[in-house]
Amino acid sequence: MLNIPSLLLTFLFGGALRAPVQQPGFDELSIRTIQFPSYHIENLPFAVIEGLQISPALPRPLSSDSLNAARAAFANITSLTGTSISDEAIEELQGRYERRLWGAGYKDITGFDAHARPLGKLSAAPDYPTPDASKHPELKPMLAKVNASEMKEYVSHLSTAYATRYYLNANASAPAFWIQSQFVSWLGIEQVKLANNSDFDQPNVIGRIEAKSGDVNAPIIIFGGHLDSTSQTPYVKAPGADDDASGVAVMMTIMRILKDSNFQAETYAIEGHAYAGEEGGLLGSQTLARSYKDAGKEIRGMLQFEMVGWQPDTPTNLGKSSTISVLSDPDITMSTHMRKVVAAYVPTAENRNPECGRSCSDHYSFHDEGYPVVCIASYGPNDSNLNPGYHTTNDTVDKLNFERSADFVKAGLAWVVEVAA
Ligand SMILES: [Zn+2]
Structure with missing residues (x-):
């Protein structure tokens, strides 16, 4: 079972899904466009992203039961926002902090046209002198x-x-x-x-x-x-x-x-x-x-x-x-x-x-x-x-x-x- 910390539960489900002190555009139900390492792009409510990262890590590899449990914990939010959570999102984000992986596990490309640039193209490294x-x-x-x-x-x-x-x-x-x-x-x-x-x-x-x-x-x-x-x-x-x-x-x-x-x-x-x-x-x-x-x-x-x-x-x-x-x-x-x-x-x-x-x-x-x-x-x-x-x-x-x-x-x-x- 997914065990969400009580503080998070309070802010996710404590009454009217109210955001803590935050800047406009990042309330809990705001939708962020996320690019995962596979280049898969997905729209997710902000509360789902934060909530998955902070949750205690589920055992790996994830099973269909644990994937379902992770989704169920956020069903409230996904139904309100008409979004769904992919297996890859759960794999990358769930228990992220506890798993000690680096960084957020995604690139937030909200507002950017992901297809306007050849993302991930290898740069031409300059011909530096040999260090001496x-x-x-x-x-x-x-x-x-x-x-x-x-x-x-x-x-x-x-x-x-x-x-x-x-x-x-x-x-x-x-x-x-x-x-x-x-x-x-x-x-x-x-x-x-x-x-x-x-x-x-x-x-x-x-x-x-x-x-x-x-x-x-x-x-x-x-x-x-x-x-x-x-x-x-x-x-x-x-x-x-x-x-x-x-x-x-x-x-x-x-x-x-x-x-x-x-x-x-x-x-x-x-x-x-x-x-x-x-x-x-x-x-x-x-x-x-x-x-x-x-x-x-x-x-x-x-x-x-x-x-x-x-x-x-x-x-x-x-x-x-x-x-x-x-x-x-x-x-x-x-x-x-x-x-x-x-x-x-x-x-x-x-x-x-x-x-x-x-x-x-x-x-x-x-x-x-x-x-x-x-x-x-x-x-x-x-x-x-x-x-x-x-x-x-x-x-x-x-x-x-x-x-x-x-x-x-x-x-x-x-x-x-x-x-x-
Ligand atoms: Zn860092």
Whole structure:
């Protein structure tokens, strides 16, 4: 039997199916258009999506009985909205948080024409030079500025100053404004932009360093992380220290060090991005990636940081300074290059290479627009070493190892300098 937590039951069935404090367009009965990893597209009420994800996981493989039970739990909503729930939706979404799979398990393409673009087309990875630390003495003083306490400060703020950073919570824009204020203090106000999302109140944040050439249309080197968080109680408490305050902290630290070092790429602009609504199906990054494509912007490369702070001792990282996983998909050429960057600049790290899975994080939004992307993390999806607090209220700052995760700042700085050459 499907056992829905009582809080959820209250909000699903407590009287008139009233939404908690939410933005317009995301009430419980609103219909979202969802693209699953198989590219299957389905219209589902929002309450079904959230409810399935939060439910305790049913035993796998699912049986016809368990599929029926999952459907029955939402019969109220599906009959009201005239929708039905496919087997694939239940397979992907049901018990998602407890199963510790990465991301939402889908891409929310509501309002986008899914067929207007060749989704999933493999990008042409640029022909980067072979990573070689001896060719980049300019990196030495930058790497010397990397320190664990800076990252810890950012993660502490993001995971404690806001009870939750869930993209639909009433205060969802506050962490974005804080990241914006940090960027402004380093980069100047004219180099910082907010990119609003039309149907929820959490903007993407963009900090930018122009190309030395002064060309405002120069191809862009992008690195990012997602600023939103989630948990079993997303509207109430979701610290998201590892997922993904840690990735945002790496991004911010790199931007600060680049600026502090007066680093500019000759012919490329550099942007640090904090993405909104990743846990809602790559919402913020999808809007941003599409707007870049529509504006004809060129991207030299895009690097995503996902959950870098959980760094336990394992049998394979004994004596290593950290564990860095370079996700192997969606672009093997980009992943191979990134592994060489890690090997050349952070040779003390355990260098892993697991698979991420379609739509696992924001880099897939850029990939789907044909841009070259790569993602690094401490552990990949469904890994036995993945943070046990993942997508729970236990994803807190005290559990993270900042000495080890500072290696991600080094790898990210090295990647920027390498692809800028
Ligand atoms: Zn994440």
